[in-house]
Amino acid sequence: MTDLATVAATLRRELSARYHTVEITPDAWWLSLLRSVSIAPPLAWLRAALDVIDDATATRSVALPRLGGEGAVIVYSRAALADPVELIETVAHEHEHARVLRRDADLQVIVDYANAELRATVEARAYAVGAFARYLVTGVLQTADDIVAPLAHGYQLASAERAHCAALVESHLASMRSGVVPPLEVCVAVLEVLRAHHPDAIRVEAFR
Numbered sequence: 001m002t003d004l005a006t007v008a009a010t011l012r013r014e015l016s017a018r019y020h021t022v023e024i025t026p027d028a029w030w031l032s033l034l035r036s037v038s039i040a041p042p043l044a045w046l047r048a049a050l051d052v053i054d055d056a057t058a059t060r061s062v063a064l065p066r067l068g069g070e071g072a073v074i075v076y077s078r079a080a081l082a083d084p085v086e087l088i089e090t091v092a093h094e095h096e097h098a099r100v101l102r103r104d105a106d107l108q109v110i111v112d113y114a115n116a117e118l119r120a121t122v123e124a125r126a127y128a129v130g131a132f133a134r135y136l137v138t139g140v141l142q143t144a145d146d147i148v149a150p151l152a153h154g155y156q157l158a159s160a161e162r163a164h165c166a167a168l169v170e171s172h173l174a175s176m177r178s179g180v181v182p183p184l185e186v187c188v189a190v191l192e193v194l195r196a197h198h199p200d201a202i203r204v205e206a207f208r
């Protein structure tokens, strides 16, 4: 069977080509270069900024609009990069955000800053896409509670939004349980990539 690190690499390559994403990892060469330059005392501010990036990218991945261009920039966290299953889930999750950014960057700003219910909806979709990718390569389906708990914490969702989000995630999990691909474009894309490149890595009979 293909090892999951290879599957993760294929998924990164194929989805970034489809959704026009570029990626930044915390060990990017230019970050290392800045880090070595920032030892100079007058550049304490730069060192402080790099520390913030280090902290931010320890556990959290994020998709950002690409200034002046089409597509998105995805920053992968160290935690995601350290574990192939985590990385497969994260690549899928962040590409759902990238899809929205590509279609409507202004909408994403509203989602991020103005409307908690919309944010819960958008995150629920991304988490469902991530859960589907994880399910395909592990054969283990998470529960809606497993998925929504970190989301509720990270975004400090009120209980109504949290329930809304859990219900949305649950409807996608129900599709997966009955062998149906959730009606989300990136779920279809993930499955296409796995079928085309690593069919042996699909651990769920119904989706082979």
Ligand SMILES: [Zn+2]
Residues within 6 Å of the ligand: 093, 097, 123, 126
């Ligand atoms: Zn997200």
